[in-house]
Amino acid sequence: MDTAADITAMRRAITLAARGLGSTSPNPVVGCVITDAAGAVVGEGFHQRAGGPHAEVHALRAAGDLARGSTAYVTLEPCNHTGRTGPCAQALLAAGISRVVYAVGDPNPQATGGGDTLRAAGVRVEQGLLADEAEAGNAAWLTSVRLGRPYVLWKYAATLDGRIAAADATSRWITSPEARADVHRLRAEADAVLVGSGTARTDDPQLGVRGIDGATQPLRVVVDTNAAAVKPGARVLDATAPTLIAVAEDAPAGHLPVDAVLRLPRAATGPGLDLDVLLEALHTRGVRSVLVEGGPTLAGAFVAAGKVDKVVGYLAPVLLGAGPAALADAGISTISRALRLDVTETVAIGPDLRVTAVPAAPAPVRKGN
Ligand SMILES: NC(=O)c1ccc[n+]([C@@H]2O[C@H](COP(=O)([O-])OP(=O)(O)OC[C@H]3O[C@@H](n4cnc5c(N)ncnc54)[C@H](OP(=O)(O)O)[C@@H]3O)[C@@H](O)[C@H]2O)c1
Numbered sequence: 001m002d003t004a005a006d007i008t009a010m011r012r013a014i015t016l017a018a019r020g021l022g023s024t025s026p027n028p029v030v031g032c033v034i035t036d037a038a039g040a041v042v043g044e045g046f047h048q049r050a051g052g053p054h055a056e057v058h059a060l061r062a063a064g065d066l067a068r069g070s071t072a073y074v075t076l077e078p079c080n081h082t083g084r085t086g087p088c089a090q091a092l093l094a095a096g097i098s099r100v101v102y103a104v105g106d107p108n109p110q111a112t113g114g115g116d117t118l119r120a121a122g123v124r125v126e127q128g129l130l131a132d133e134a135e136a137g138n139a140a141w142l143t144s145v146r147l148g149r150p151y152v153l154w155k156y157a158a159t160l161d162g163r164i165a166a167a168d169a170t171s172r173w174i175t176s177p178e179a180r181a182d183v184h185r186l187r188a189e190a191d192a193v194l195v196g197s198g199t200a201r202t203d204d205p206q207l208g209v210r211g212i213d214g215a216t217q218p219l220r221v222v223v224d225t226n227a228a229a230v231k232p233g234a235r236v237l238d239a240t241a242p243t244l245i246a247v248a249e250d251a252p253a254g255h256l257p258v259d260a261v262l263r264l265p266r267a268a269t270g271p272g273l274d275l276d277v278l279l280e281a282l283h284t285r286g287v288r289s290v291l292v293e294g295g296p297t298l299a300g301a302f303v304a305a306g307k308v309d310k311v312v313g314y315l316a317p318v319l320l321g322a323g324p325a326a327l328a329d330a331g332i333s334t335i336s337r338a339l340r341l342d343v344t345e346t347v348a349i350g351p352d353l354r355v356t357a358v359p360a361a362p363a364p365v366r367k368g369n
Pocket residue numbers: 155156157158164165169171174195196197198199200202203223224225226267271272273274275293294295296297298299301328
């Protein structure tokens with residue numbers, strides 16, 4: 001039976017795990033809290049970067065001898081394999097932990113089995129405490145393991161009537177400084193930030209993280225099929241972060257830095273590049289989460305391909321009445337085919353509203369229809 005103390009400790013572990021967002025790929029974010037028999041916290045830690053110690057090891061180091069006979073709360077099943085660091089299941093055993101509570105089972109076939117190893121060695125093991133919360137906190141990594149492609153978050157900023165620019169294409173700034181600062185947090189949590197050639201041409205965005213101390217800069221990616229939008233001197237090519245300009249295999253890209261050019265096949269149907277191959281190429285480079293920052297044409301292509309895992313819309317109390325909508329054609333022509341979403345959060349950010357939503361699970365088929 002989970003006690004209030006169990007829940008408090010696991011919630012703290014989930015909070016700790018979130019501190020690793022954006023800097024652990026290709027590894028998951030993980031948090032760990034160790035409590036003694038009286039329920040007092042004797043050690044805690046989180047996985048900070050790939051190749052560095054896992055959360056359990058940080059927490060065990062902090063606990064020292066106090067780990068013996070204590071309980072470890074971990075957001076993800078302790079790993080069972082030797083990668084760049086040793087298996088955490090063994091580290092927990094060696095430290096004399098007597099009970100392990102983890103939230104989510106490890107779906108990675110190479111690392112799973114830590115729970116069984118601990119159980120076989122006589123440790124009390126429980127799974128599933130606050131699993132939904134822990135799963136949400138690790139959604140990017142879990143999705144990438146389960147689907148074999150990066151997690152895709154589409155973000156946009158729009159007026160209350162759903163426009164992302166005015167009729168004359170001016171768009172700075174629809175939302176408030178507070179909302180724009182929040183976008184930098186999303187960038188810091190993502191492994192890669194992606195825009196289409198239309199946005200590169202119109203806005204010349206820099207796409208880096210600004211205003212967050214110690215943030216890991218994401219890989220910046222522009223899909224520019226004909227290598228025509230990103231010119232030498234474009235802000236996205238500055239030195240603050242690595243950049244890839246995805247272009248077609250036959251595009252004339254001699255004006256771009258050689259190591260920034262990613263050649264991809266064109267889409268089999270429709271305009272532009274093959275987005276599946278793009279996601280595969282990014283996944284191969286260790287990218288586990290992609291923040292798609294638009295514009296509407298590219299976002300529409302991702303929605304049409306069924307590759308949007310989460311939507312974050314910043315809505316400003318502003319009306320325009322004309323100008324492009326947040327989402328262009330997504331291959332949906334009738335209301336029965338609309339992509340239904342579940343809202344998971346609404347938050348006021350300065351004068352604006354941030355709405356977070358995920359695709360709704362398909363409705364169960366009703367008999368008799
Ligand atoms: N408020 C906001 O949140 C926000 C965010 C971003 C942009 N914007 C605004 O949006 C406008 C630009 O949007 P946009 O819709 O014109 O352009 P976009 O979505 O930024 O870029 C679309 C272009 O990307 C290229 N592309 C490559 N592969 C593709 C694929 N598989 N599917 C779709 N496109 C692919 C295509 O051009 P090529 O094939 O020729 O390369 C396509 O025309 C600007 O006014 C900008 O200010 C607003």
